[in-house]
Amino acid sequence: MTRTPEDAGAWARAMQPERFSASAPRPSSAPAGLSAGNRLADLGPFTLYASYITRGDERQSLDGIRASVEATGQVTKRTTATRVIGGMIVGGAPGAIVGAIARKRQDERELYVHVEGPDFYWVESIDPKLGAEARQFAAEIHTAARWDW
Known part of the structure; x- marks a missing residue:
């Protein structure tokens, strides 16, 4: 099927989003009741x-x-020395790594x-x-x- 220029124009218009005018009528009366x-x-x-x-x-x-x-x-996460040291005391070097990964969350929003x-x-x-x-x-x-x- 061959498209004509008119078909292409109609298709392009159909694919464009609706355009709303700033001067479009707005509801001026409150809902009933x-x-x-x-x-x-x-x-x-x-x-x-x-x-x-x-x-x-x-x-x-x-x-x-x-x-x-x-x-x-923003919400930030930070590593605390307490968590690193606590992890090191409980689990040695692997515990220190886990303590460093377990970050404290701060919500500053x-x-x-x-x-x-x-x-x-x-x-x-x-x-x-x-x-x-x-x-x-x-x-x-x-x-x-x-x-x-």
């Missing part, structure tokens, strides 16, 4: 409601709000959630193990902020 005071999510000191967010006793509207998550640090509005800026440290939950929380803030009450 949801009222402005419904509690949507919690993370650390933050509580997200359908039309506002709280941090402790502070309460802010979702108008013009943005949220982001910042992760820093930090995770911060930033919530910014027109007249406030909140930053809170969150457990680094909650990275996925923190990113989901930021996405929920952005979604709720788009609803028109």
